[in-house]
Amino acid sequence: MAEPMRIRATMAGDVADVKVLMNHPMETGLRKDAKTGQLVPAHYITDVTATVNGAKVLDAGLSGGVSKNPYLGFKVKGPKKGDKVVVNWVDNKGDKNSAEAVIG
DSSP states (O other): OOOOOEEEEEEETTEEEEEEEOOOOOBOSOOBOTTTOOBOOOBOEEEEEEEETTEEEEEEEOOTTSOSSOEEEEEEESOOTTOEEEEEEEETTSOEEEEEEEOO
């Protein structure tokens, strides 16, 4: 099971500022293991989606060129305090993770 994500969502006027820290190794498949000398298999997030109250507000594609434990920040116009933000990701091995937060 994947480690939990951390989400912080705050309002500034009519815009929600959403910040997400995704715990993931993000291996490119090009790095060699220091002990064995073998390539570490690729393992990275490929798709990230975010919804506010069930309406999709973000659909992003990532690749192996993103650093370990990626941080994603985005702004959404229109939500209100108390609305629910849900962020999901899927990686190249089929692992999935989901987290939610209430806009404060």
